[in-house]
Structures are given as structure tokens and as C-alpha cells.
Amino acid sequence: MSYQNVDPVLGVFANTIEELDYxxxxxxxxxxxxxxxxxxxxxxxxxxxxxxxxxxxxxPATEVLGHVFKGLQETLSPATNADTDAEEEQENSNYPSFIHLTEARYLSAGNLVPQGNDTVPWRGRLDQVVAWSVGRMGNS
Structure with missing residues (x-):
């Protein structure tokens, strides 16, 4: 990840969300x-x-995916991430590599999709966010 491409305000914001689980x-x-x-x-x-x-x-699929995502929840918890050694922390930025959304919708041809009450969890690289704002878009 290129930390040079990360908006430092968004990086701190995302890091705070990770730490506070908010x-x-x-x-x-x-x-x-x-x-x-x-x-x-x-x-x-x-x-x-x-x-x-x-x-x-x-x-069988539920059992396999359940194990994968249970492990992922543990891996992504702030307590686990705090166990990295000091040298690695100095080399890497304090920003998370990925940013996570729930209840996500995409803007497509002037409409938010999916429509209605159907939303999706979304995960993207923090260094691929080129602009952002607080607040969600809504269909009028």
C-alpha cells in the first residue's frame, strides 16, 4: 500500500474507527x-x-465460511493488531490498509444500488480513496 496516496485526515479517521469499534x-x-x-x-x-x-x-459451506470469517473477525480486532513488533510498526504507517463499510451502496447512473433495504458490506484499499465526506448519500 502506498501511504503517500492516503489522505492523512481519512487515515486518522479510519484508524480511530478501528480502535473505538465505532x-x-x-x-x-x-x-x-x-x-x-x-x-x-x-x-x-x-x-x-x-x-x-x-x-x-x-x-459444509456454512461451516467452512464460518471458520474463515470467525478467524477474520479475530484477526481484524484492535487487540490482535496491537501485537505487532515495534520495528514493523515504525516501517509501516499507523493507518489501516483497508477501509470497511456496512450498509453500502454504489452510485451508478445517478442511482444508488442496491435499491430498497438491500445493502452490502464493502471493503476497499484506503490508498484508493481519492475523496470523501462524512454523511451518506440517499435516494430522493
């Missing part, structure tokens, strides 16, 4: 388009993603 509405312009939703911690995103998958109970 959420706030944002709109992001990325190199791939505009996305709006609730900025959350990686752990909250993994939980939302697990719920979104909604596979049939007791299926």
Missing part, C-alpha cells in the same frame, strides 16, 4: 466509483459479511 456514515469516491455507507471497524465488517452470506445452517 461507526459513522460516509461517502467515498474511489478509483472504481462512488460508494456510501457506514464506516466501521474491520471486525464489525467481518461480522456483517458473515451475516450477509446467510447460507443454510449446517451445510
Amino acid at each position: 461507526g459513522i456514515g460516509v461517502t467515498l469516491t474511489t478509483t472504481g466509483g462512488v460508494v456510501t455507507g457506514q464506516l466501521v471497524s474491520g471486525r464489525a465488517w467481518a461480522k456483517a459479511y458473515t451475516e450477509r452470506i446467510g447460507l443454510e445452517p449446517e451445510s
